[in-house]
Amino acid sequence: MTPLVDALLLQSGYNAALVAIGAALLGFSTGATGTFLFLRKRALVSDATAHATLPGVGLAFICMVSLGGDGRNLIGLMLGSAVTATVGLMIVEWISRRTRLAEDAAIGAVLGSFFGLGVVLLTMIQTMSAGRQAGLEGFLLGATAGMLFQDAVVIAIGGVLAVFATWVLRRPMTLVAFDAEYAAAMGYDVRKIDLMMMGIVMVITVVGLKLVGLILIVAMLIIPPVAARFWTDRSNRLIWIAGFIGAVSGYLGAALSASAPAMPTGPLIVLTAATVFFFSLLFAPERGIAAAVVRQRRFQARVHRRQGLLALARQEPIREPFTLRLLSREGLIRPDGVPTETGRAKASKVARDERRWDIARKVHQDAGLTGRYDGLTPIEEIFTPDEIQDFDRQIGPPVAVGALYDGG
Amino acid sequence: MMGADFVQFSLVPILIGIFASVACALPGNFLILRRQALIGDAISHVVLPGIVVAFLLTGTVAALPMLIGAAGAALTAVILIEAVKRLGGIESGAAMGVVFTTLFAGGVLLLEQSDTSNVHIDVEHALMGNLESLIWFRATGWASLWDPVALSSLPQELPRMAMACCLVIVLMMIFWRWLKIATFDESFAQVLGIPATGVGVGLVITAAIAAVAAFDAVGSIIVIAMFICPPAAARLMTNTLTAQVWWSVAFATLSAILGYVFAGYGPMWFGSQNAVSAAGMIAVVSGIILGLACVFGPYRARTGADRAPPAL
Numbered sequence: 001m002t003p004l005v006d007a008l009l010l011q012s013g014y015n016a017a018l019v020a021i022g023a024a025l026l027g028f029s030t031g032a033t034g035t036f037l038f039l040r041k042r043a044l045v046s047d048a049t050a051h052a053t054l055p056g057v058g059l060a061f062i063c064m065v066s067l068g069g070d071g072r073n074l075i076g077l078m079l080g081s082a083v084t085a086t087v088g089l090m091i092v093e094w095i096s097r098r099t100r101l102a103e104d105a106a107i108g109a110v111l112g113s114f115f116g117l118g119v120v121l122l123t124m125i126q127t128m129s130a131g132r133q134a135g136l137e138g139f140l141l142g143a144t145a146g147m148l149f150q151d152a153v154v155i156a157i158g159g160v161l162a163v164f165a166t167w168v169l170r171r172p173m174t175l176v177a178f179d180a181e182y183a184a185a186m187g188y189d190v191r192k193i194d195l196m197m198m199g200i201v202m203v204i205t206v207v208g209l210k211l212v213g214l215i216l217i218v219a220m221l222i223i224p225p226v227a228a229r230f231w232t233d234r235s236n237r238l239i240w241i242a243g244f245i246g247a248v249s250g251y252l253g254a255a256l257s258a259s260a261p262a263m264p265t266g267p268l269i270v271l272t273a274a275t276v277f278f279f280s281l282l283f284a285p286e287r288g289i290a291a292a293v294v295r296q297r298r299f300q301a302r303v304h305r306r307q308g309l310l311a312l313a314r315q316e317p318i319r320e321p322f323t324l325r326l327l328s329r330e331g332l333i334r335p336d337g338v339p340t341e342t343g344r345a346k347a348s349k350v351a352r353d354e355r356r357w358d359i360a361r362k363v364h365q366d367a368g369l370t371g372r373y374d375g376l377t378p379i380e381e382i383f384t385p386d387e388i389q390d391f392d393r394q395i396g397p398p399v400a401v402g403a404l405y406d407g408g
Numbered sequence: 409m410m411g412a413d414f415v416q417f418s419l420v421p422i423l424i425g426i427f428a429s430v431a432c433a434l435p436g437n438f439l440i441l442r443r444q445a446l447i448g449d450a451i452s453h454v455v456l457p458g459i460v461v462a463f464l465l466t467g468t469v470a471a472l473p474m475l476i477g478a479a480g481a482a483l484t485a486v487i488l489i490e491a492v493k494r495l496g497g498i499e500s501g502a503a504m505g506v507v508f509t510t511l512f513a514g515g516v517l518l519l520e521q522s523d524t525s526n527v528h529i530d531v532e533h534a535l536m537g538n539l540e541s542l543i544w545f546r547a548t549g550w551a552s553l554w555d556p557v558a559l560s561s562l563p564q565e566l567p568r569m570a571m572a573c574c575l576v577i578v579l580m581m582i583f584w585r586w587l588k589i590a591t592f593d594e595s596f597a598q599v600l601g602i603p604a605t606g607v608g609v610g611l612v613i614t615a616a617i618a619a620v621a622a623f624d625a626v627g628s629i630i631v632i633a634m635f636i637c638p639p640a641a642a643r644l645m646t647n648t649l650t651a652q653v654w655w656s657v658a659f660a661t662l663s664a665i666l667g668y669v670f671a672g673y674g675p676m677w678f679g680s681q682n683a684v685s686a687a688g689m690i691a692v693v694s695g696i697i698l699g700l701a702c703v704f705g706p707y708r709a710r711t712g713a714d715r716a717p718p719a720l
């Protein structure tokens with residue numbers, strides 16, 4: 001564990017520390033900027049953007065080499081990828097707006113053909129006399145080994161800009177994400193806001209390309225917001241929680257990768273984020289699977305308890321094993337099935353509530369109140385004490401279990 | 409260009425390209441109509457972890473374990489996507505994004521961790537395929553097509569891809585009516601007693617078979633592009649399903665042939681000696697065909713979209 005602790009404390013050398021900080025910054029900004037893409041239900045647009053960067057990288061390399069430059073200048077490659085990513089985005093937008101094809105088809109088409117073009121350019125570069133070993137393959141899966149201070153600065157600046165732009169545009173983007181037609185009616189230009197959202201995503205994609213590669217940057221844009229969605233219902237908090245999850249994943253993933261050989265950074269960051277997602281899916285309060293199971297079990301128990309108590313009140317035998325177990329566990333019946341003192345009291349209360357409801361339905365024609373009868377909601381939550389007293393006057397005094405139906 | 413060299417170097421890759429393109433384009437038609445176009449994208453990403461796991465389990469790079477591994481991964485991915493969608497209440501695009509990127513990352517990690525340096529699996533090969541290397545060594549000319557000795561040295565990818573393509577065609581013909589009804593009106597299909605959910609799952613599995621077989625020979629770029637570009641272009645050419653399928657087959661074939669020719673011979677026209685990636689070029693050509701269809705296709709506009717008002 002020592003190498004991991006060293007890496008976590010940024011003690012594994014200059015490059016590892018730089019990568020960890022850069023990955024954390026990148027994770028924060030991808031998480032925050034991916035939030036609205038997810039809320040707008042267009043998460044996979046980022047996939048098209050990311051794949052459309054590849055031809056740009058190739059073109060920029062060819063341009064720089066033919067102008068006599070190095071060809072591996074990061075800023076130049078980023079500019080090139082930004083250009084083709086923007087073109088790809090515009091084509092996705094154009095196809096889904098102007099033709100009958102759905103957006104998913106447009107995304108897939110741009111993704112496939114742009115990526116194909118990128119590969120064609122890469123094979124051209126491989127055979128170009130000036131190409132040497134260009135190392136552009138690093139853009140597919142990311143390459144952290146040669147990360148420079150300058151690269152970390154680029155990520156920091158790009159990330160800050162993207163997060164800032166997300167924060168500034170959060171209100172219109174929220175509005176468009178939740179109700180685009182209302183936003184249009186309010187006078188917002190929905191198309192422009194969508195394009196700005198995609199623009200922010202494009203910037204952060206280009207920024208993160210070198211570090212995690214074009215296939216896995218998509219994961220960093222999608223997974224943190226999806227994981228964060230389990231923890232909150234408020235879009236303002238969602239941005240920061242997603243950013244936080246992204247940052248933690250980036251930092252932990254980079255540290256893990258520095259702590260052992262043959263551990264590629266990009267995949268580890270993604271797998272860390274996926275672990276956070278999986279944890280959230282299972283254990284988040286309200287929206288998690290565990291919470292849903294607990295809710296379901298409680299509901300089941302309430303239904304069975306009520307049915308059991310009604311059966312006790314009517315002195316009917318109970319045969320359902322789960323009901324029997326539940327009632328005896330809660331001390332409402334003895335092991336031989338005879339109701340205890342508490343059981344009889346509760347049963348008579350349930351039976352009485354049923355009679356109150358019968359009266360309530362006669363007295364109140366208002367379905368808004370009596371319609372809330374579901375057998376589980378206590379009558380005290382729906383009617384005022386005065387009204388319940390009123391019902392009770394019509395029923396008569398409380399009757400002990402066994403007495404009510406005996407005469408009838 | 410059409411002589412012995414062509415048979416030796418180009419015939420097999422072109423045929424494999426055509427079979428792969430058609431095998432992917434056929435299920436693609438229905439995926440597009442059902443708005444599941446990106447299932448193809450997801451499948452082609454998870455093929456990598458599938459073959460890595462298959463390699464780690466069997467220790468060989470034989471075709472069958474690879475195919476089974478990849479098909480298993482595709483199926484796992486589809487099940488996981490559905491689970492995340494239902495259990496987490498996540499919309500399908502994001503669910504897909506979470507699942508396939510995670511599986512892909514897992515595949516890359518496994519690949520780096522295991523000692524596969526001496527074996528022919530690597531990420532770039534998986535992405536780009538290696539169409540150009542599928543050469544028919546023994547061929548000496550067109551006569552070799554009738555020479556059993558020469559035929560026995562055909563790259564094994566060719567019969568495999570041809571079989572996958574035939575399987576897809578046969579499945580499509582058997583289930584044509586079910587597919588058609590379940591795609592356009594799921595409730596009506598259920599009323600008729602057609603297992604609509606089963607048809608949907610079957611379609612995805614068929615797509616996975618096509619993707620896996622094609623992936624082996626041509627890499628995942630073609631797979632993604634062919635699932636979507638030819639059927640999407642065909643969708644803009646006609647309003648009839650049968651015609652759309654024929655158009656998509658035509659576009660897929662055209663992309664494969666033109667793509668290979670441009671990649672192999674194009675650079676020579678510009679005075680360069682080296683060919684570029686055929687798989688990439690096929691994807692590019694299919695994208696260009698789709699672009700042309702978007703601009704000129706007779707049925708490109710959405711029904712009810714604003715058109716020029718009729719002349720009075």
